[in-house]
Amino acid sequence: xxxxxxxxxxxxxxxxxxxxxxxxxxxxxxxxxxxxxxxxxxxxxxxxxxxxxxxxxxxxxxxxxxxxxxxxxxxxxxxxxxxxxxxxxxxxxxxxxxxxxxxxxxxxxxxxxxxxxxxxxxxxxxxxxxxxxxxxxxxxxxxxxxxxx
Amino acid sequence: xxxxxxxxxxxxxxxxxxxxxxxxxxxxxxxxxxxxxxxxxxxxxxxxxxxxxxxxxxxxxxxxxxxxxxxxxxxxxxxxxxxxxxxxxxxxxxxxxxxxxxxxxxxxxxxxxxxxxxxxxxxxxxxxxxxxxxxxxxxxxxxxxxxxx
Numbered sequence: 001x002x003x004x005x006x007x008x009x010x011x012x013x014x015x016x017x018x019x020x021x022x023x024x025x026x027x028x029x030x031x032x033x034x035x036x037x038x039x040x041x042x043x044x045x046x047x048x049x050x051x052x053x054x055x056x057x058x059x060x061x062x063x064x065x066x067x068x069x070x071x072x073x074x075x076x077x078x079x080x081x082x083x084x085x086x087x088x089x090x091x092x093x094x095x096x097x098x099x100x101x102x103x104x105x106x107x108x109x110x111x112x113x114x115x116x117x118x119x120x121x122x123x124x125x126x127x128x129x130x131x132x133x134x135x136x137x138x139x140x141x142x143x144x145x146x147x148x149x
Numbered sequence: 150x151x152x153x154x155x156x157x158x159x160x161x162x163x164x165x166x167x168x169x170x171x172x173x174x175x176x177x178x179x180x181x182x183x184x185x186x187x188x189x190x191x192x193x194x195x196x197x198x199x200x201x202x203x204x205x206x207x208x209x210x211x212x213x214x215x216x217x218x219x220x221x222x223x224x225x226x227x228x229x230x231x232x233x234x235x236x237x238x239x240x241x242x243x244x245x246x247x248x249x250x251x252x253x254x255x256x257x258x259x260x261x262x263x264x265x266x267x268x269x270x271x272x273x274x275x276x277x278x279x280x281x282x283x284x285x286x287x288x289x290x291x292x293x294x295x296x297x298x
Contacts, residue, residue, distance in 0.1 A: 035213035036220055038228045051230055051291065059231055060216050064184035064209045071185055079187045081200055082208055088233030142200065 004077035006146035007110065007118045016103040018073030021065055023057060025095040031061040056092030062099070062135045063087060066126045069101045078144045083119070085139035091132060098129040106138070116145050153226035155295035156259065156267045165252040167222030170214055172206060174244040180210040205241030211248070211284045212236060215275045218250045227293045232268070234288035240281060247278040255287070265294050 032041035036058035039046035047055040071080055093099065107121035120143045126135040181190035185207035188195035196204040220229055242248065256270035269292045275284040 031213075035217045037217075038220060040228070040230075050228075058216070059233070060209070060213045064180075064213060067207070067209050068184045068186075071187060079189070079199075081189075082238070084208070084235070084237030086233070086235040089231070 004075050005143070006077050007108070007120070007143040008146050010105055010108055010120060010143060012105055012108065014105040016074055018069035018101040018103070020098050020100045021069060022098045023061075023065065023093055023095065025055065028055060028057045028061065028093075028095060031064070032058050035060055052092055055095055057094070057097075059087075059089040059092075059135070062089060062093045062126060063137070065093075065099055066101050066124060066135055066137065069099065069126075070103070070124065073101065074103055076141065076143055077146075078142075081142040083140040083142065085121075085137055087135060087137045089135050091134055093128065093134045097134070099126050099134065101126050108143075110145075118143050118145070153224050154292070155226050156257070156269070156292040157295050159254055159257055159269060159292060161254055161257065163254040165223055167218035167250040167252070169247050169249045170218060171247045172210075172214065172242055172244065174204065177204060177206045177210065177242075177244060180213070181207050184209055201241055204244055206243070206246075208236075208238040208241075208284070211238060211242045211275060212286070214242075214248055215250050215273060215284055215286065218248065218275075219252070219273065222250065223252055225290065225292055226295075227291075230291040232289040232291065234270075234286055236284060236286045238284050240283055242277065242283045246283070248275050248283065250275050257292075259294075267292050267294070 040050040040052045041058050044055045102125045104123045106123050110118040120141045122139050124137045125133050127133050178191055189199040189201045190207050193204050251274045253272045255272050259267040269290045271288050273286045274282050276282050
């Protein structure tokens with residue numbers, strides 16, 4: 001069991017690695033049916049003739065799976081509340097890919113007005129089983145100060 | 150039926166409005182169970198005591214729903230292939246909220262190396278039924294040139 005992390009437990013350059021998840025063809029199609037119903041996310045044959053050259057997960061599916069890995073693997077006290085960030089998808093997630101998120105703390109900014117919290121800027125790289133990034137995200141997360149004993 | 154849009158059909162400042170989707174409590178919890186299983190997305194009582202002050206959709210759920218609205222409402226020829234962008238969540242999506250995405254074309258950049266395509270930068274504001282933004286996203290989308298007749 002990993003200890004819950006408070007603002008005071010974080011430092012610049014600190015890294016974390018989440019667990020992993022393997023993405024099935026069925027999961028790719030199920031997410032796409034609900035949220036991104038385009039041929040290259042739903043149908044192998046149509047995907048072959050697309051820019052992707054084969055079935056590809058929606059980038060938002062990769063983003064949602066990355067969030068799941070972060071929730072399970074980055075134990076901030078009080079949970080992970082993101083305020084937003086920049087996300088790019090250098091290559092698609094493919095059926096059978098196993099994804100892991102590698103996290104680095106880029107900035108820690110205590111709140112000026114609220115001493116109980118701060119903002120932590122993280123770089124989150126979601127990599128497939130070949131170590132290739134499928135998503136690079138720069139996410140702002142709320143972190144809480146350790147309560148007085 | 151709206152015509153499919155090619156690179157040549159787009160201009161700076163052009164706006165589009167998607168259809169709408171109403172978000173149920175059950176949908177918020179179902180998404181959270183799969184992708185963002187934190188108390189404030191899963192349980193009304195726990196959410197009341199959180200930063201959100203009540204049940205709130207995962208930001209990634211708002212993002213996925215926004216993509217669905219874009220896929221159905223922004224008829225780019227060849228579909229919507231995003232390369233990434235910056236996303237912020239100024240306020241959470243709540244149970245019963247009805248979301249609509251308002252799109253503005255910010256930049257159009259024809260590819261230097263590939264005359265068949267270009268990159269379109271859009272600002273996408275997802276608003277609730279009160280007109281308040283729940284997500285502001287600046288997304289790069291591939292657009293295709295109109296094929297020679």
